[in-house]
Amino acid sequence: MNTSVSHNQRVLSGMRPTGLLHLGHYHGVLKNWIELQHSYECFFFVADWHALTTHYENPSIIAQSSIDMVVDWLAAGVNPGSSTIFIQSRVPEHAELYTLLSMITPLGWLERVPSYKDQQDKLKDRDLSTFGFLGYPLLQSADILIYKAGHVPVGEDQVAHVELTREVARRFNHLYGKEIDFEDKAQVAIKKLGKKNAKIYNDLKKRYQEQGDGGALSVGYALLSSQQNISLGDKERLIGYLEGGGRIILPEPQSLLTASSKMPGLDGQKMSKSYNNTIALRESPIQIEKKVKTMPTDPARIRRTDAGNPQKCPVWQLHQVYSGEDLKNAIIDGCTTAAIGCVDCKQHIIDAILTELKPIQRRAKDYQDDRSTVESILNAGCEAARDVARDTMEEVRKAMGITLR
Ligand code: TRP
Ligand code: SF4
Numbered sequence: 001m002n003t004s005v006s007h008n009q010r011v012l013s014g015m016r017p018t019g020l021l022h023l024g025h026y027h028g029v030l031k032n033w034i035e036l037q038h039s040y041e042c043f044f045f046v047a048d049w050h051a052l053t054t055h056y057e058n059p060s061i062i063a064q065s066s067i068d069m070v071v072d073w074l075a076a077g078v079n080p081g082s083s084t085i086f087i088q089s090r091v092p093e094h095a096e097l098y099t100l101l102s103m104i105t106p107l108g109w110l111e112r113v114p115s116y117k118d119q120q121d122k123l124k125d126r127d128l129s130t131f132g133f134l135g136y137p138l139l140q141s142a143d144i145l146i147y148k149a150g151h152v153p154v155g156e157d158q159v160a161h162v163e164l165t166r167e168v169a170r171r172f173n174h175l176y177g178k179e180i181d182f183e184d185k186a187q188v189a190i191k192k193l194g195k196k197n198a199k200i201y202n203d204l205k206k207r208y209q210e211q212g213d214g215g216a217l218s219v220g221y222a223l224l225s226s227q228q229n230i231s232l233g234d235k236e237r238l239i240g241y242l243e244g245g246g247r248i249i250l251p252e253p254q255s256l257l258t259a260s261s262k263m264p265g266l267d268g269q270k271m272s273k274s275y276n277n278t279i280a281l282r283e284s285p286i287q288i289e290k291k292v293k294t295m296p297t298d299p300a301r302i303r304r305t306d307a308g309n310p311q312k313c314p315v316w317q318l319h320q321v322y323s324g325e326d327l328k329n330a331i332i333d334g335c336t337t338a339a340i341g342c343v344d345c346k347q348h349i350i351d352a353i354l355t356e357l358k359p360i361q362r363r364a365k366d367y368q369d370d371r372s373t374v375e376s377i378l379n380a381g382c383e384a385a386r387d388v389a390r391d392t393m394e395e396v397r398k399a400m401g402i403t404l405r
Contacts, residue, residue, distance in 0.1 A: 008150030011040040011256070014047035014088065014143055017065035018055065021072040022278035023353070024271030026360075027263040027321065032153055034077040036256075042083040043147050043385060046070060049088050049095075049139060053132045054123060070374060072281050075364035086381035088143065093389035098135070098142040100400060104171055105138055113137050113160050141165035145172075145250045146389045153256040162255035169250040176399035177246030186241040189234035193227060205242050217242065249399050250392075263321065266295050268314030282364060285354055292350045297342045298335075308335040308342075315346055322352035 013033065015025070036042055046066045052059055066087060078085065088094055110116065111134070120128045140161045144152055145168070152162050179185060190198045200223060207216035220242045224235050233247075240247040262270045265277030272278070279288055295315055301308035310316035310332055319328055327348060334340030367374050397403055 008251075008254075009040055010043065010147060010149045011036050011151045011153060012043040012045075012144055012147050012149035012253075013153045014045045014050070014140075015069060016047045016051040017062055017069045018051055019061070019065055019273055020068055020280045020282055021076075022271060022273070022280045024263040024265065024278060025072075026076055026281060028155065028258060029153075030073065030076045030078065032258050033073075033083075034079075036151075036153060037079055037082045040151065043149065043388075044073065044078060044083055044085050045091075045143070045385070046087045047140075047143070050136060053130070053136050053139075054119075054126060054128065056130075056132070057126070067371075067374065070378065071364055071367045074367050074374070074377070075360045076281065077360075080377045080381065084381045084384045085377060086385040087378060090378075090382040091146075091385050091389050093386065093393050094139070094142050094146055096393055097146050097389075097396060098139050100396060100402075101138055101142055101145075101168055101172065102135065104175060105168055109164060109167065110134050110138060113164055115157065115160065137161040137164050138168070141168045144253050145169055146392050147385070148251050148392065149253050150251065151256040152253050153258055155258055159255050159257070162253060166252040169252045172250050172399075173240070173246060173248050177240055177249055179247060182237070182241075182246055185234075186237050189230060189238050189241075192230050192234060193238075194229075197223065197227070201238070201242070208242065209244050249395055264314060264317035266291055266314065268296075268317055279353065281357060281360055283357075288353055288357070289350050292346050292353070293343075295346065297345075301335075301342065304341050305338050307338045310335050315342070315349060318349045319345075322349060322356075 013029075015029070021030075033042065033044060046069055048062050048066055051062050051065070055062060070085060073085065074080065115137070116134065120133075137160070140158075141164060144162070144165050152158075152165075154162060190201060193201055201220065204216040204220040204223070207213040208220065221239065224238055224242075227235065230238075236249070236251075237247045265271035265275055266279070267275065267277045269275050269277060279291060283291075292315075296313075297315055298308040298310070298313040300306065300312070310319075313335075316331070316335075319331055323331070331340070331345055331348075335345065
């Protein structure tokens with residue numbers, strides 16, 4: 001059920017600061033964020049508490065990585081003029097919401113999240129049988145819900161976390177979305193729609209609730225989202241009333257799966273720090289050249305005169321990312337007939353990566369040399385994020401009967 005009508009233009013995503021960003025982050029995540037900035041109100045943040053869940057034993061890299069990561073975001077084209085960029089730990093309201101949500105989250109929901117067991121198995125060298133690690137996805141839910149984000153761009157491994165977030169939001173709304181005078185307030189809000197729309201709304205509500213007509217529900221959402229004259233609170237009340245529930249306080253987010261394919265690493269596996277097959281965004285041109293030149297190729301192509309098969313070569317996978325159709329055809333021809341050598345084939349990739357990274361590295365250097373600009377971007381972002389988070393917390397506290405004064 002779509003219960004995110006009123007806030008669905010807001011996008012939120014986060015990244016854990018655990019080291020320098022590489023081309024996998026750029027192609028897999030950042031390019032998508034940069035694209036989204038044009039059509040959505042975007043919130044991007046450094047998930048430093050999330051990094052602590054797995055790096056609590058040596059947290060020293062987290063602070064430096066946080067700044068490095070923000071510099072890399074900015075250098076890649078995340079635009080502080082159109083996106084809110086901030087640091088999780090500087091918006092402590094996330095922790096308050098996390099605590100309150102923990103009261104209503106069944107333990108089994110967290111134990112069943114696939115990444116819980118997977119990561120414990122994978123990161124055997126660390127003791128991840130902590131409360132913080134179990135709570136990881138719920139902290140993520142708080143990150144998302146506190147901004148009432150409609151869309152959460154994530155990779156496949158994070159979809160289960162967004163799904164948990166939806167369940168927690170649903171449970172929250174079910175438990176606390178009913179105001180004592182909900183019915184009365186809903187009736188007042190209906191009047192504000194005007195005579196004609198009020199009648200349409202009531203008919204749609206009847207059709208959905210009495211005849212189970214799902215189409216009526218979608219028409220109802222559209223009707224409500226087009227209303228200019230009613231407040232957000234009333235809109236949410238009327239969505240809840242239409243669905244037969246209470247008021248929606250925390251809208252359910254959708255995950256926005258990143259369409260872009262997995263960036264191949266230097267060895268043909270997915271590019272990832274744990275495979276040691278990355279090219280960092282800050283890598284020097286000499287280092288990049290060296291890394292590509294020593295990439296493995298089709299193992300059957302031992303001598304320059306042996307024909308090769310691109311399908312068996314990691315360099316070919318990089319051509320899929322970087323080369324146009326003409327060049328790709330020329331590579332297939334040249335490789336399979338031994339007309340070109342691997343050195344030449346790789347040179348195209350080196351050139352393409354250097355061209356791509358040149359402006360990014362230039363901007364990264366500018367930001368590194370000007371820390372005060374980065375700091376003021378973060379200060380402004382944290383303030384803006386906090387304003388939204390504070391508003392949500394006020395509603396949440398009120399709904400749960402916890403008023404601080
Ligand atoms: N868990 C995410 C990751 O590892 C990072 C993250 C934390 C996040 N909070 C979030 C992503 C909220 C999206 C929304 O990639
Ligand atoms: Fe790989 Fe290119 Fe060499 Fe063919 S020519 S084996 S595609 S590096």
